[in-house]
Amino acid sequence: MSGLTSGASRSAATPLAAPAAISLIGVGKSYPSGTQALDGLDLVVRQGEFLALLGPSGCGKSTALRIMAGLAAPSSGTVERHIGAADGASIGFVFQEPTLMPWARVAANVRLPLDLAGVGRAEARRRAEEMIERVGLAGFGRAYPRELSGGMRMRVSLARALVTRPHLLLMDEPFAALDEITRFRLNDDLLALRAAFGCTIAFVTHSTYESVYLADRIVVMSGRPGRVTDEIVVEAPGPRTAAFRGTAGYAEQCRRAFAAVAGAAAASEPR
Numbered sequence: 001m002s003g004l005t006s007g008a009s010r011s012a013a014t015p016l017a018a019p020a021a022i023s024l025i026g027v028g029k030s031y032p033s034g035t036q037a038l039d040g041l042d043l044v045v046r047q048g049e050f051l052a053l054l055g056p057s058g059c060g061k062s063t064a065l066r067i068m069a070g071l072a073a074p075s076s077g078t079v080e081r082h083i084g085a086a087d088g089a090s091i092g093f094v095f096q097e098p099t100l101m102p103w104a105r106v107a108a109n110v111r112l113p114l115d116l117a118g119v120g121r122a123e124a125r126r127r128a129e130e131m132i133e134r135v136g137l138a139g140f141g142r143a144y145p146r147e148l149s150g151g152m153r154m155r156v157s158l159a160r161a162l163v164t165r166p167h168l169l170l171m172d173e174p175f176a177a178l179d180e181i182t183r184f185r186l187n188d189d190l191l192a193l194r195a196a197f198g199c200t201i202a203f204v205t206h207s208t209y210e211s212v213y214l215a216d217r218i219v220v221m222s223g224r225p226g227r228v229t230d231e232i233v234v235e236a237p238g239p240r241t242a243a244f245r246g247t248a249g250y251a252e253q254c255r256r257a258f259a260a261v262a263g264a265a266a267a268s269e270p271r
């Protein structure tokens with residue numbers, strides 16, 4: 001891949017005690033349908049960390065992410081942002097579906113946030129082209145989304161989210177629909193991009209394996225209405241590479257993460 005080095009190390013200064021980038025304090029969310037998705041959620045994403053959110057289906061992980069992004073308002077509680085306003089420039093969002101404009105070429109898709117922010121045409125083109133290269137898609141700027149594989153479309157989505165150089169990147173099961181080899185590659189490339197740009201990441205996944213591979217810290221949420229039930233600080237002595245996946249430490253942490261999610265799911269099953 002051009003522009004990427006695989007197997008980025010865990011930052012030596014993984015900031016477990018770093019100041020908050022964003023705090024949800026006692027956040028509740030009820031939808032007009034009457035569904036209470038969140039209740040009293042206390043969650044801090046620290047500056048510079050890679051936080052994974054794990055929890056049973058429907059526990060409100062996406063809702064929490066959307067509230068962080070400012071895409072949904074909490075029904076109760078407080079959101080404190082220490083990274084600037086939720087104006088789309090300081091926060092990038094990657095959804096499970098790449099959500100690209102099918103009629104526009106890759107370059108135009110990646111450029112979109114810059115166009116919306118009123119960045120000049122030449123500057124926007126230059127920055128988009130650079131980001132396309134950084135995500136490993138050099139030479140594909142003139143392609144249409146339909147001409148790309150699922151993994152490549154997700155790379156476009158990642159480039160679009162990163163093109164504004166956001167302080168906080170929010171990712172909602174971005175690799176869930178991809179085959180395992182592509183997913184592993186994107187995991188490594190995401191770590192390399194994170195090392196290059198130093199952004200804070202909050203990442204929703206259903207995969208305990210993925211969460212342990214990527215995250216500095218895993219927060220486990222209970223079933224609906226969601227709140228935090230567990231936290232795992234991931235220990236990775238060296239670089240996160242295929243070798244890390246083969247270690248006893250990795251297996252043990254996956255087991256712990258799985259047990260925490262299974263416990264959260266069991267506790268929330270209808271009785």
Ligand SMILES: Nc1ncnc2c1ncn2[C@@H]1O[C@H](COP(=O)(O)OP(=O)(O)OP(=O)(O)O)[C@@H](O)[C@H]1O
Nearest residue numbers: 031033035037056057058059060061062063064224
């Ligand atoms: N716009 C909406 N209107 C009504 N209910 C919603 C809306 N969005 C989410 N919900 C409900 O809120 C609850 C939490 O949904 P959410 O998508 O946040 O959970 P999740 O943990 O991300 O789920 P999954 O892991 O299955 O993606 C679910 O019961 C869902 O049906």
